Amino acid sequence: MQNDIILSMRNISKSFPGVRALQNVGFTLRKGEIHALMGENGAGKSTLIKVLTGVYPKDSGQVFLNTDNSLKEINVKSPYEAQNLGISTVYQEITLCPNLTVAENMFIGRGSYQTVNWRIMKKKAAEILEKLNIPVRATQQLDTCSIAMQQMVAIARAVDMDCKVLILDEPTSSLDEQEVEKLFSLKRDLKSRGVGIIFITHFLEQVYEICDRITVLRNGELVGEYEIKDLPRVQLISKMMGKDLEDVSALQKRKPVGGETEGTPVYEAAGLSSIECSNAFDFKIGKGEVNGFTGLLGSGRSESVRAIFAADRITGGKIRINEKDVKIKKPKDAMKHGIGYLPEDRKRDGIVEDLSVRENIILALQVMKGFFRPFSRAEAEAFADEYIKLLGIKTPSMDTPIKSLSGGNQQKVILARWLLTNPQYLILDEPTRGIDVGTKVEIQKLVLKLAEKGVSITFISSEIEEMLRTCSRLIVMRDRKIVGELKGEEMTQDNIMHTIAGEAV
Amino acid sequence: MGSLIKKLTRSQLTIPLFALFLLVVYNLIRDPEFFSIAIATNNDGNTVLTGNLISILNGASAVAILSIGMTLITSSCKGQDISVAAVAAIAGSVFVSVLRSNEITIPVLLLAFLFSCVVSVLFSLFNGVLVAIFKIQPMIATLILFSAGRSIAYWINGGATPTVSSPLITSIGGFIPGIPIPTPIIIMVVFLILITLVLRLTNLGLYTQVVGINEGTAHLNGISPVWIKLTAFIISGVCVATAGCITVCRIGLINHETLLLDAEMDVILSVAIGGNALSGGKFNIYGSVIGAYIIQALTVTLYAMKVPSAAVKAYKAIVIIVIVVFSSPVVKDFVIRMYKKLFKKQPEDEVQAKAA
Amino acid sequence: MKKGKDLFTENLGKKPREPISNTNLLMTITICTFIGMYMIAMLVWGGGFLNPQQFLDLFNNNAFLVIIACGLTMIMISGGIDISGGGVTALVTMACVVYLEDHGGTVAGSILLALGIGLFFGLLHGILVAYLEIQPFIVTLAGMFFARGMVTIVSIAPRTASHEAFLNLKQMRITIPGLGYYGKTGIFIPAQIELGVVIALIVVIAVAIILKWTRFGRNLYAVGGNSHSALTLGINVKRTKFYAYLLAGILSGIGGYVYLLHTGAGDAANATQAEMQAIASNIIGGTLLTGGVGNVIGTLFGMLSLKTITNIVIASGLTKPYYQSITTGLMLCFFILLQSVILAVREKGAIGLLPEWLRPGKKDKNQS
Structure with missing residues (x-):
């Protein structure tokens, strides 16, 4: 022995x-x-x-x-x-x-x-x-x-x-x-x-x-x-x-919310493509809808949502927001139209390590407000305080550099950053990656709550179960192309796997 | 008490301010009269202030102005511009050539300054484009103008060292009649107020730091890293032109080889001594300005100690090494550890760690 | 493309050829540029460029620069920078001359002195950069200030060496058999190189060997590539950096002595801006300031290109000194942009623009 x-x-x-x-x-x-x-x-x-x-x-x-x-x-x-x-x-x-x-x-x-x-x-x-x-x-x-x-x-x-x-x-x-x-x-x-x-x-x-x-x-x-x-x-x-x-x-049993509000699309794209996502695709999302992109890593799901947010250079496509033609050429345009994007790689694209939690929270809203109109210290502190409480961010103070927080709390700070901009459409790319189970559950709950309030959400996760729990519509991708769309009853783990694999069900 | 120490160990201004303090104390012990300010009448018949303090403040103005631009470049581009002095020589040459082709009046002077600003901003933008768009390391990109800049100045001057002289020039390089404070100090103060206003009234500080710390995040939050970097170079261009013109006015001629010689090194040192990381990110403009005054105070002190001017560099180097050694994180950690060992209780740390 | 490649390898039964690495690619470009430039110079301006002695003078005049640049290459590969080379060179020349003249020194003693000064600076930089983790730029800047200041403390006035044994050493020339030119009187004058050149070439070869075949050399690349990884791979990062600065310091000492052998004088103005020329040589030779990429052979050719362009400018009649530094700047600009574009294209995989041999290796992800 x-x-x-x-x-x-x-x-x-x-x-x-x-x-x-x-x-x-x-x-x-x-x-x-x-x-x-x-x-x-x-x-x-x-x-x-x-x-x-x-x-x-x-x-x-x-x-x-x-x-x-x-x-x-x-x-x-x-x-x-x-x-x-x-x-x-x-x-x-x-x-x-x-x-x-x-x-x-x-x-x-x-x-x-x-x-x-x-x-x-x-x-x-x-x-x-x-x-x-x-x-x-x-x-x-x-x-x-x-x-x-x-x-x-x-x-x-x-x-x-x-x-x-x-x-x-x-x-x-x-x-x-x-x-x-x-x-x-x-x-x-x-x-x-x-x-x-x-x-x-x-x-x-x-x-x-x-x-x-x-x-x-x-x-x-x-x-x-x-x-x-x-x-x-x-x-x-x-x-x-x-x-x-x-x-x-309890969460596992809950049925997906956010009905098929096809009537009023908040965001509509036709033939959208970017330099990272060369296959043009069509996409739309209704008010209060939660949908998701799924597929293997490298299937182009992140690239697609990045194209929606114009994070990579856009090469073509027509975009309508609230049924009006708009041009979204860079992230700032997307932000102006009420789109928020929580990136896949928190460390590379999300946090600003050395800056305080406060500065990290107000960043996006500050940019939207404009270069020449900075928030006063009191305003910024009020915002930060509100969201630290709202999301239960565990931090010694709002002046603590974000890098000293745990992964889950960092993710919450970035969520707070986008919630503060009061988006009508929020893209969450792997918001639950590399964070503990407790925070994962909290984030999923938050997604559902936001959807109830009428925010449209695109949710991406490597864990299919999470997507099944939160999304009402799934867009399946393979080899950088959309290969299928699943709704309601069709959304089962089996079905998704088959669609990803490209076999007939 | 504990919180004060904690604040002190955290603030990046602690060590530069302490160094400045030590220099002052040392000089006061060595010569209690060192910082006394006298009133004298200069050759032009103006009542002026003199004394070591004035000469420190006056002498450092060019470097201090340059260090403002350098801090922004350092923060956003994670590197340094080593061509500032060479570009200042170009700006000075343009300034002088405009002045020499006209009768020197106030509008002409302003025009000349404007011209030199435009030229130096253009050269600075050349660096900026290489850094921001071609993604070349700042030091490498600016090496080009570092090696060619002074020659371009020489070429503008037509291979000579032309002089300019006019009461107006003297009043910019020296004293404005009726005001006892040297004009470069006034210009420096104006500059500092301007940059403070810019940092207060715009988001330049926040954006610059975000770009310097994490470009990906900046891009995804609607900040364009390219524009922020170019802005830093444009501001630096204005600083460079100002510093160049002040220096030209002070000496009354443009010498492409000696104008602000080695100033780029002093400027980078000021930024570093001010507690700013040369690898970019968080910055404090006032730290850099204090750094510039430390260097000048050191130089004046050494001169007062009868050190020959050529040898000043060696002593300066020793003091610089001492300062950077004390600001190095390794040494800081060691000092904090020793402090904790000596005074065992640390309730504050515990609270903080628990909250984290 | 993939299929074609497989077919190719099957048919010939050879291992697939590795795509050229960044280091070698940048170096190849530099060497080709240099050779091309020299050829064109020989064809267009002829004269001096056809004279082998002028070619060798490139080495004679710049042997010290090559040595300093070699040390710098090691530091740059490890991800650092050293701008003290010129200062240390000046200090060594002055200290050695004063020692030989005023203190009755011997040649051997002066060599030891030169090495000692280099060693001192190497140790200082090494400890401060590697163990106290201070920014190398600031440390070596302080080193440069210290060295330049010390020169004037040793002697403000320029000094010339008249020590006999030293002058004998200085006058030593090595004749290259079979090479030479016909002087005005029609007498064949054989081409010669100075002792310093031999030292410089030995240094180049030694550093090349160190970089390619020793543990220390490979560790340098690892540290420069990713110092965090290097640490977890079991490399002593601090010690590796320390040795890089130490060796570079010693090489600066040797470079200083070689400079003295060339000019025979100590002067505070010696080797001004040598550090920047050394950096420029490295950059043109394909060593990146970001670390992990570089080669000492490239550095040698970088220096040669830098100096040849100056000769070309002079030969083409632009004799005013400012034309030389402006062209130097332009050439630097050209190389920097070229490298930036090539590396960006290779990284982004805009492969269609590049010929086959320049393409980066395809990611293996889809091979199965």
Whole structure:
């Protein structure tokens, strides 16, 4: 039994000034298992991983690693040391160097070489890539590979370093399903080689598809360790969220609202195309309607809504708003016509890291008001205060830089920014990505509430369930083209899958 | 007390103000009379103020004006314009050539200034276009005019160093009859008031910072990064022309090689000493202006200590290094950690962390 | 296009050819431009350009610049900048001359002094930039001020070296067999290069080897490409940066000595703006200020292009000094715009505009 355990963390505690991030948390990983580490944002998952990989020193507790068939206590001081001990991490953001070749990325920073033998390195890299069945060339520059391939290169690097413990920190967030499948088959392959894998993700389906066991953390404390078959989905959610169980199930049962108000289209586009979205498409949305774009990542759904907001350069199309012809050539035009857009990539396109919550909230309204008419400090504070309360944004003060907030709260700030402009049409591109379950539910509720008030909403999410819950009409995309539209009764998970796949139902 | 310390460690003005304070204290200890202001009568028969304080304020005006434009460029473009002094030489040359071809009267003077403004804004826009539209790093883009600018000035001057002289010119470079304060100081103050008004009455500050921190967000919120960057270069162009003209008026001639020599380095230093990140984003114009006065105060102090003018640079470098070392985040963190170790209680931090 | 490529590889049984990397592409453009420019100069203006000595003088006059620029290449690849090169050069020349003349120094001692000064600046910059994380621009600017100020503290008046052993070293010339020209009297004068050129070429080769085949060199590229990634890949980012500045400092010291070997005088005005010329050489040679891309061979050709254009301007009769810097500016402008356009086109994938070999590798996403 002892030999089966490859990593054991006991009574780990870690506190930051004023916060106990981890309290007596234990964690055990067996050989050849895929172990999900679940919890809301701020539950302590990443702190635990960072303690394990030596990014943070632990306050108390012990870490044991299986070396030569016996558990030995280890004390990791840096990620580098962790790597050498056989603990490798693959992060959501690729942590390889884009300007080097695949082979170099696999070998750089390892061992004690002083000179580089390119020929041997290429040969070795090619062997490993072939062994793991990763379809990239060793001599290829890394930035010419897709994100999924880059992640696999990172995994290949870890495997070649004889890793015993592989930590995958939200690796699938930016992958489409085919890529996820490729990644999963690689994971299964590693599992059969006896590598212990710690898998952190927000996607419940993926957990149930591939994992063997689950450890749940909440508020820095261990909730429990479960075999996957003993823990149904709803229970897992309740364990992660604590008391909010009823809330989740209530929401799940609710029928989509926002009828088919075809009568008065708020926004209508004919033959709209942008330089990122070259296939012209028609689209309209009625007052108070919630519809959604669905399709695999890269199917063009984000590009389509970006075209609606004129985020990329528009190359053609006619637009009518409230049945009047208008021209929308740049985001500011769209904003003037009451369109709001919450972007897919919060960090890149949403927040202004160093500015305060207040400035982040008033930004869009300020731009609409005009360059020469800034809000007074009092006005801005009143707005910020109102929305911090309305959305329950957790922030020490409205002058705190937004970068120090958690992901969910940052998302709420951006939502507040658009709600403040009082839009008639709001586009939400993956508003629930990478945030904890509690906030996800809140955002979905908010969407429905807004729709009731008559705001039209386009909602995009990678989780089809979320879309089914909120949308009354789904536009299905494949290969950058609209391939179908589903309404009312037609909207089932099955139907969507079939339409995406392009098969007859 | 705790909150004061916290505010002090956070504000970017703390270290520059402290440095300025130290300089003042040092000078007062060395020579209690150092900052005394005397009233004298100059060669033109004007009653004027003299003294080290006046010469610091006067001497720094050109660099301080330039640093306003540089701060905006730094914030929005995440880089520096190293061609400001060279463009100032061009602006000065244009100024002088307009003045020399006419009799110098107030309208002609204004016209000459306007001309030099237009020319320097155009050159600045050339940099701006490279940076904003072609997305070239500011330092690289401005390297072009840095290497060619002074030669263009020389070419405008017809390969000579023409002089201008007129009471009007002297009153701009020196004193206006009846006013004891040097005119460059007045111009600087006017400039500072103007830029304060611009920052108060428009969203320039907010937009510039948003563009500097996150261009993607700026674009999606209806702010055009290209226009904001070009605006920064246009404002900088006006600053450059003003600084160039002031300097020409002060010395009464245009020398393409020595006009504001190495000023671009002093200007960038002022921006950095003022606590602004050279990598863009948040800025504080007043920090940069204070930075300019620190550099000038340092120079005057060194002169007063009888350091030969050519060697001033070496001492200046040492002080600069000390200042930037103390403003470096690594050192700041270390100091805060040490402070916490020494005074163990930190109730405020706890509150803050819990709320987060 | 994809099908055609597969067919091609099948038929020849070869590995698919990798698309040319940014580093090599930019370098190739520079080399081609230089060769093209020189050829045209030889055809149009003939005269001096046909004289091998004039070509070698490009090296003789600028050996120090090549050495400084090589150090700068390493720093720029790591994502930093160094503008102290010219200042350190001036300080080294002055310090060595004063040491040789006034303190009865030896040649070996002066070389050590030069290296020591370089090492000092390298250490200073390295510690401040790498370990205290201060902006490299400000640090090296302070370094430049310090060096320029120190020159005048060492001696305000320009000094000329008259030390015998040193002058012997200075006069040393290496004759290139078979190359030369016929002087006015019809006597064959063999082409010569100075000792400094040999040092410069050794430095270029050494830096090229370091960048391509050593752990440190590859780490530099990784750090410049993405320093956060480099850290998680187990690279000691701080140490790598530190060594880059240290080496560049030492190279500045060597560059200063080479400058002294060329002119034999210490002067506060020595090597003015050498730092900017070094940056310009790097940019023309395809090293990006953003880091991660660059090559020292490109830098060498960048310097050669920069100096050749000056010669061309002089040869074409525009002898006023301001024409030279204006053309230098124009040439910089041309290269900067060219690079910006090429990189943007490659990134955006407006592939149709480019010939096949210039195209970036296709994303592998759709291969399965």
